[in-house]
Amino acid sequence: MGRPILLYGLAPLVNASFESDAGGTAPSGWDTSQSVNASQQVVADVFHSAGPGIPSARAMRQHVVDGTAGNKAVALQRFQLADVLAVLKAEGGELAAGAAFRPGLSEAMANGILKLAQYQGGTATIGSGTLLTPPASRSWVTAGPGWFLKWTAQEVHASCDWLELSLRYELVEPFVSGAFAWWDRVFCGGLVELQKRFRQWRPRTDPGLAINQGDGVAEIVRVRQVRSDVDVRLVNLLHGSDDELAVRRFVRWLETGTGFLAMWADSDDLTNAGRHYQRLAHVDDLRIDFPPGVLRRDYDFRFVAPAEGTG
Numbered sequence: 001m002g003r004p005i006l007l008y009g010l011a012p013l014v015n016a017s018f019e020s021d022a023g024g025t026a027p028s029g030w031d032t033s034q035s036v037n038a039s040q041q042v043v044a045d046v047f048h049s050a051g052p053g054i055p056s057a058r059a060m061r062q063h064v065v066d067g068t069a070g071n072k073a074v075a076l077q078r079f080q081l082a083d084v085l086a087v088l089k090a091e092g093g094e095l096a097a098g099a100a101f102r103p104g105l106s107e108a109m110a111n112g113i114l115k116l117a118q119y120q121g122g123t124a125t126i127g128s129g130t131l132l133t134p135p136a137s138r139s140w141v142t143a144g145p146g147w148f149l150k151w152t153a154q155e156v157h158a159s160c161d162w163l164e165l166s167l168r169y170e171l172v173e174p175f176v177s178g179a180f181a182w183w184d185r186v187f188c189g190g191l192v193e194l195q196k197r198f199r200q201w202r203p204r205t206d207p208g209l210a211i212n213q214g215d216g217v218a219e220i221v222r223v224r225q226v227r228s229d230v231d232v233r234l235v236n237l238l239h240g241s242d243d244e245l246a247v248r249r250f251v252r253w254l255e256t257g258t259g260f261l262a263m264w265a266d267s268d269d270l271t272n273a274g275r276h277y278q279r280l281a282h283v284d285d286l287r288i289d290f291p292p293g294v295l296r297r298d299y300d301f302r303f304v305a306p307a308e309g310t311g
Helices: 082-091 106-111 242-256
Strands: 005-008 038-043 059-064 072-079 094-103 112-120 130-132 137-143 148-155 162-170 181-193 200-206 209-213 218-222 227-238 261-264 276-282 287-289 296-306
Touching (some): 005 242, 059 072, 112 181, 181 261, 227 242, 227 276, 242 296
Antiparallel strands (some): 072 162, 094 148, 112 162, 209 218
16 A cells, blocks of 8 residues: 655646647647657547546657667656745755656656756756756655556755756667557645555535525525545654654645645555545645644644545
8 A cells, every 4th residue: 555645835837637738749838859759749548537526638658769879758847846945945855746657568667757857047948057966866656557656756955946847758678669658647846755644534525506595496506616625634743753744844835835735645546536636725724733642743634626526
C-alpha cells in the first residue's frame, strides 16, 4: 500500500492534462524546442481518467523516430512558486512533481523521465538564468500496473527563482519502435509525504442543489456543480518527526500563501474512488491539538474539491 502524499501550492501549469488539444497535434502550452527527432503528440486513444470528478479524454504520447544517439522528446514549462519556495527556503523540505505515466513496453519505463530544474535569475524565457544544483534530489514510482505515478523531488536551493518541469523521452534503454510513453495529469508543488496514514478521511458529497420556495410552490434548482467536502485527521505526530515537520511546513504555507493542492490518501490509488483529489482548496478550518504526555500534535483539516465527486 502506498503512503499518503500531498502537494500544496500547485504550479500554474498550462494544459497539464492535455485537454486543450485535438488528437494528433503537438501539446499546446508546452515548449518542445529542445526535442531532437521526436514523435510527440496528443492522443485520444490512451488516457488516464481519475473518475467522475475531473475526467480526462487525452494524453501526450512521446517517442523518438530511431535509435540515433542524442534523439529525445522534451515537453517543458517554466514557472515561479514564490510562496512555496519561501516556505521551503526558510524551513527546509522538498518541492516535488508527479505525473501519471503509462509505458507501452518495458523499455519506455526507463526512457520516460520526469525532471525538475532550478534557476537563479533569468526571465520567463526557457533556459534563461543560471542552472542550480539542488542540495538533494530523488525520484521514485508508485501505483501501477497500468498507469503509474512518476515522482521527482528536490530540496530547494537558497538562490532559486525559476523552476522548469519537463516530460522527457530519452534512450536510457535501447530503441524499440513500439515503446511509447504516455503522460497525463502533471502536478508540481510543496511535498508532504507521510509515513503515517490518516486517522480520519471523511468525504461528503454536496450535489449543489437548493430548494427555491415560493407561495405554495417549490422547485429544486442547481446552484453549482457537484463537489466533495473532505475532512482529514492526523493524530499522534511526534514533535520534530519527519511527518510532523512536513505537516508543519504545509500549515505555514496555509498561513502565508494561496493556491490549490492535490492529495492522495494512498499514492498507489489514482482515482477519486481511491481517495485521490487533484484540485482541493483548504477551508478556513484548521485545528491543532496537543494530546497529554509526550509532546505530540493532532491536525484536523477541511478541504473542498470543486467539481469533484466522491465516486
